[in-house]
Amino acid sequence: MISIIAAIGKNGELGRKNNLLWNLPEDMRHFRDTTRGHTVIMGQKTFESIGHPLPNRRNIVVTRNRAFKADGVDISNSLEDTLNSLKNADEEVFVIGGGEIYRQSIEKADKLYITHVNKSFPDADTFFPKIDDNIWQKIKNKKYLNDNLNEYDLEFTEYLKK
Numbered sequence: 001m002i003s004i005i006a007a008i009g010k011n012g013e014l015g016r017k018n019n020l021l022w023n024l025p026e027d028m029r030h031f032r033d034t035t036r037g038h039t040v041i042m043g044q045k046t047f048e049s050i051g052h053p054l055p056n057r058r059n060i061v062v063t064r065n066r067a068f069k070a071d072g073v074d075i076s077n078s079l080e081d082t083l084n085s086l087k088n089a090d091e092e093v094f095v096i097g098g099g100e101i102y103r104q105s106i107e108k109a110d111k112l113y114i115t116h117v118n119k120s121f122p123d124a125d126t127f128f129p130k131i132d133d134n135i136w137q138k139i140k141n142k143k144y145l146n147d148n149l150n151e152y153d154l155e156f157t158e159y160l161k162k
């Protein structure tokens with residue numbers, strides 16, 4: 001099963017200049033708890049932005065650059081092949097970004113874990129694809145109000161493909 005996990009602003013904003021637009025420990029905790037022990041798939045740019053493999057998970061980095069090397073990760077030169085080979089695996093596999101990879105994965109995904117950040121970010125340069133109501137049904141919704149560590153209100157949601 002292929003799942004996507006992302007945190008997005010009011011207009012689908014994901015990032016700017018290869019970084020996140022916020023520092024939200026509560027969302028980081030949600031991300032860690034949801035993906036721990038699973039395989040995570042990410043684009044080369046997201047890997048570069050994180051700077052290291054995520055612990056306690058199998059990390060797959062996709063790049064078209066056949067010379068790309070990094071310690072502690074599996075490298076794939078084709079996102080399509082990787083998704084096809086894991087689609088029917090028993091485990092839940094998580095696509096963790098970024099924009100290019102979400103765009104190419106959403107049609108193959110079975111489930112979305114979206115943290116909606118209740119704020120617009122006009123400077124963003126990377127966006128999540130539109131979540132089409134005709135295709136995706138919201139099955140969970142949990143609100144989290146901002147506090148001294150988390151600047152914005154959040155909504156932890158899950159969507160299943162109809």
Ligand SMILES: NC(=O)c1ccc[n+]([C@@H]2O[C@H](COP(=O)([O-])OP(=O)(O)OC[C@H]3O[C@@H](n4cnc5c(N)ncnc54)[C@H](OP(=O)(O)O)[C@@H]3O)[C@@H](O)[C@H]2O)c1
Binds near residue numbers: 080
């Ligand atoms: N808010 C969130 O939840 C979240 C999550 C993750 C990332 N982000 C943000 O998203 C931004 C990065 O996203 P991005 O769209 O710029 O880059 P990205 O999706 O992380 O990576 C794009 C790279 O992936 C490789 N790639 C793309 N399609 C491929 C395919 N079909 N097969 C093999 N490799 C493929 C290419 O690498 P090569 O150029 O090496 O060939 C491409 O340059 C950053 O700002 C980051 O902070 C946000």
